[in-house]
Amino acid sequence: MTAPTITAPASAFDKIKHRPWTRYFTFAEDEPFVLESGATLGPITIAYETYGRLSPARDNAILIVHALTGDAHCASHGPDDPEEGWWEDLVGPGRVFDTDRYFVICSNVLGGCQGSTGPASIVPRTGRPYGARFPVITIGDMVRCQARLLDHLGIERVVAVAGGSMGGMQALEWAVRFPERVRSAIPIAAPARSYPQAIAYNEVGRQAIMNDPDWRGGDYYGTPGPVRGLAVARMLGMITYQSDPSMTRKFGRALVETRLRDPYSLFMTFQVESYLHYQGKKLVNRFDANSYLYLTRALDLFDVARPWGSLEAALDRVQSPVLVVGVSSDILYPTYQQKEIVDTLARLGKDVEYAEIDSPHGHDGFLIDFPKMEPILREFLETVSER
Amino acid sequence: MTAPTITAPASAFDKIKHRPWTRYFTFAEDEPFVLESGATLGPITIAYETYGRLSPARDNAILIVHALTGDAHCASHGPDDPEEGWWEDLVGPGRVFDTDRYFVICSNVLGGCQGSTGPASIVPRTGRPYGARFPVITIGDMVRCQARLLDHLGIERVVAVAGGSMGGMQALEWAVRFPERVRSAIPIAAPARSYPQAIAYNEVGRQAIMNDPDWRGGDYYGTPGPVRGLAVARMLGMITYQSDPSMTRKFGRALVETRLRDPYSLFMTFQVESYLHYQGKKLVNRFDANSYLYLTRALDLFDVARPWGSLEAALDRVQSPVLVVGVSSDILYPTYQQKEIVDTLARLGKDVEYAEIDSPHGHDGFLIDFPKMEPILREFLETVSER
Numbered sequence: 001m002t003a004p005t006i007t008a009p010a011s012a013f014d015k016i017k018h019r020p021w022t023r024y025f026t027f028a029e030d031e032p033f034v035l036e037s038g039a040t041l042g043p044i045t046i047a048y049e050t051y052g053r054l055s056p057a058r059d060n061a062i063l064i065v066h067a068l069t070g071d072a073h074c075a076s077h078g079p080d081d082p083e084e085g086w087w088e089d090l091v092g093p094g095r096v097f098d099t100d101r102y103f104v105i106c107s108n109v110l111g112g113c114q115g116s117t118g119p120a121s122i123v124p125r126t127g128r129p130y131g132a133r134f135p136v137i138t139i140g141d142m143v144r145c146q147a148r149l150l151d152h153l154g155i156e157r158v159v160a161v162a163g164g165s166m167g168g169m170q171a172l173e174w175a176v177r178f179p180e181r182v183r184s185a186i187p188i189a190a191p192a193r194s195y196p197q198a199i200a201y202n203e204v205g206r207q208a209i210m211n212d213p214d215w216r217g218g219d220y221y222g223t224p225g226p227v228r229g230l231a232v233a234r235m236l237g238m239i240t241y242q243s244d245p246s247m248t249r250k251f252g253r254a255l256v257e258t259r260l261r262d263p264y265s266l267f268m269t270f271q272v273e274s275y276l277h278y279q280g281k282k283l284v285n286r287f288d289a290n291s292y293l294y295l296t297r298a299l300d301l302f303d304v305a306r307p308w309g310s311l312e313a314a315l316d317r318v319q320s321p322v323l324v325v326g327v328s329s330d331i332l333y334p335t336y337q338q339k340e341i342v343d344t345l346a347r348l349g350k351d352v353e354y355a356e357i358d359s360p361h362g363h364d365g366f367l368i369d370f371p372k373m374e375p376i377l378r379e380f381l382e383t384v385s386e387r
Numbered sequence: 388m389t390a391p392t393i394t395a396p397a398s399a400f401d402k403i404k405h406r407p408w409t410r411y412f413t414f415a416e417d418e419p420f421v422l423e424s425g426a427t428l429g430p431i432t433i434a435y436e437t438y439g440r441l442s443p444a445r446d447n448a449i450l451i452v453h454a455l456t457g458d459a460h461c462a463s464h465g466p467d468d469p470e471e472g473w474w475e476d477l478v479g480p481g482r483v484f485d486t487d488r489y490f491v492i493c494s495n496v497l498g499g500c501q502g503s504t505g506p507a508s509i510v511p512r513t514g515r516p517y518g519a520r521f522p523v524i525t526i527g528d529m530v531r532c533q534a535r536l537l538d539h540l541g542i543e544r545v546v547a548v549a550g551g552s553m554g555g556m557q558a559l560e561w562a563v564r565f566p567e568r569v570r571s572a573i574p575i576a577a578p579a580r581s582y583p584q585a586i587a588y589n590e591v592g593r594q595a596i597m598n599d600p601d602w603r604g605g606d607y608y609g610t611p612g613p614v615r616g617l618a619v620a621r622m623l624g625m626i627t628y629q630s631d632p633s634m635t636r637k638f639g640r641a642l643v644e645t646r647l648r649d650p651y652s653l654f655m656t657f658q659v660e661s662y663l664h665y666q667g668k669k670l671v672n673r674f675d676a677n678s679y680l681y682l683t684r685a686l687d688l689f690d691v692a693r694p695w696g697s698l699e700a701a702l703d704r705v706q707s708p709v710l711v712v713g714v715s716s717d718i719l720y721p722t723y724q725q726k727e728i729v730d731t732l733a734r735l736g737k738d739v740e741y742a743e744i745d746s747p748h749g750h751d752g753f754l755i756d757f758p759k760m761e762p763i764l765r766e767f768l769e770t771v772s773e774r
Contacts, residue, residue, distance in 0.1 A: 037651035136651035264424035264523035
């Protein structure tokens with residue numbers, strides 16, 4: 001293992017939030033990291049944040065893994081940190097991922113754009129960003145980088161790996177790829193493999209980005225980049241993260257203010273359109289379009305079975321209890337996909353639990369329905385801790 | 388009424404199929420047609436095809452109304468016509484819309500691009516195409532133009548109006564707007580009003596088109612136009628016309644030939660992606676992007692209740708039997724939306740039947756599941772004819 005560095009790596013993406021709490025771990029400086037594709041990459045930096053204190057026995061760590069556009073900031077670091085995290089209600093003192101008790105680690109994924117190595121990173125040899133020359137990566141690659149981070153932190157085994165959506169894929173991949181390193185896994189709103197409808201949505205989003213002339217084959221750094229294309233991709237994403245009933249409840253057929261008198265326009269007429277445009281613009285201000293391309297492709301390529309020949313062979317590697325959580329109204333990764341994991345694990349005699357969040361919020365439920373998730377996670381973690 | 392013309396109107400869209408069977412009816416030449424928006428339009432040409440013979444009493448007509456990208460060619464005209472129509476299995480001698488018995492009329496909608504007046508039509512005054520200066524139109528406007536066509540054909544009342552998707556909206560609109568002119572209505576896979584999720588999908592498609600620099604604010608005629616944007620819109624449309632199970636069955640996680648050995652690419656990797664690209668290109672070869680914008684906006688604006696104050700007030704106008712058909716796996720206009728029509732009509736004491744096609748094909752079921760639809764339609768039409 002090469003010596004870790006703690007400085008932020010060079011990136012051409014100008015919207016990285018460098019937080020006082022962010023740490024950087026760099027590896028594969030001398031010997032490149034071999035990706036699942038066979039391509040090599042190095043050096044690799046993983047940006048991460050930690051919460052709470054590692055116990056002297058180094059046995060109280062919990063790894064939180066993020067979704068497509070998430071980052072290492074899963075929660076605020078206390079009174080000095082005004083920025084809430086994406087799992088704010090679940091991570092902190094007294095919360096379910098109790099930072100008085102656990103040492104919580106959250107890292108930005110490989111291929112991301114918030115501090116970890118990704119397509120906006122500067123290639124040391126050329127001094128230019130990777131752009132579309134970045135290698136295609138997988139969920140397995142993300143997880144293997146996280147394992148290197150744990151090595152670096154001197155953590156052999158974690159109490160739990162937990163995450164939703166792309167994070168749920170990583171949690172499951174952890175339990176299969178490194179069964180001896182996790183005492184439990186909590187994949188939420190995630191499948192064992194991407195199904196074609198989800199791949200199709202991703203491809204529409206990618207096409208919107210790559211068709212934007214400002215994408216420039218991925219070499220747009222130093223310019224605003226494919227902001228319209230990325231916004232369209234996000235607009236579509238937001239539809240798949242919600243549900244028909246939740247959108248109906250939120251927007252109905254309400255018109256935007258300026259169209260109340262004359263709704264007969266090709267342009268933004270309904271409030272649901274205004275909402276989507278707003279969400280599109282918001283993402284553009286914090287996310288790199290190339291990362292969007294690479295991470296959605298990693299989602300598509302996800303098939304936990306692939307390296308092991310079959311889903312049974314893959315899941316038979318699991319040694320820890322697994323809590324699988326689904327959201328009843330999820331249209332992106334519908335609950336039958338979580339049940340497939342549960343049924344297969346159960347058939348193999350594994351220790352598996354299934355909990356379904358009854359929610360109208362769709363896939364986004366894992367970022368919204370905290371009061372419903374909290375007791376389920378708490379009870380599961382208690383049983384894991386007692387063993 | 389002004390004198391009808393039978394020549395094709397001038398259009399800047401160069402992919403119109405002028406068929407030997409196409410007829411053109413032009414009106415509003417002297418006095419413009421007042422649209423629901425209050426804007427005026429004229430002259431208006433409606434392209435249509437007919438099948439079978441009008442009875443001497445002019446009482447055997449059936450009006451077939453098409454979906455978003457459909458046209459007036461709902462079926463082949465017999466051995467001399469090699470081109471199948473979009474409802475080929477339902478329209479013809481001995482078929483459920485029996486052309487030995489009924490006089491079937493099918494017209495291209497106002498705003499369309501296959502012969503009827505739409506954004507590609509040439510404005511007589513300027514000699515240039517409307518483009519984005521075309522007025523926003525509604526399902527009600529389409530139906531009112533069809534009523535003018537029936538006037539022209541000397542048909543006071545039709546045996547049935549039938550259609551799926553946008554055609555289903557028109558069928559319902561007919562029963563409400565012209566209750567005395569329809570002896571029955573068959574709206575299939577359509578809602579009483581567009582819900583926000585469907586509006587959201589349409590807006591993503593429109594943004595893909597309007598963000599394409601080749602859209603040029605709608606003035607792209609004489610150039611290839613926004614072919615990439617329209618293809619992306621269609622790709623998304625195709626997802627919403629299918630279902631998660633049908634896509635899984637058709638494509639699974641199969642790779643395209645060229646990626647079998649190395650699936651690690653940002654570009655077309657999975658067969659489902661290849662399928663979507665193929666469908667996108669196919670539409671570009673037959674459809675005008677501006678029509679896509681206007682017709683999807685007409686879908687969004689559709690609310691059969693609007694002119695009458697409430698859904699109850701609207702549906703209370705209905706005087707004919709209505710057969711509402713839903714497809715069990717429809718994700719675009721889910722069956723609760725058909726049931727809303729049925730429940731409201733039933734509450735009002737109207738003559739309404741509901742039939743649900745049990746099909747994995749999703750919304751597209753109305754263009755696929757003919758063996759399941761045929762007996763339902765046949766039985767309903769028999770009871771209507773017997774009255």
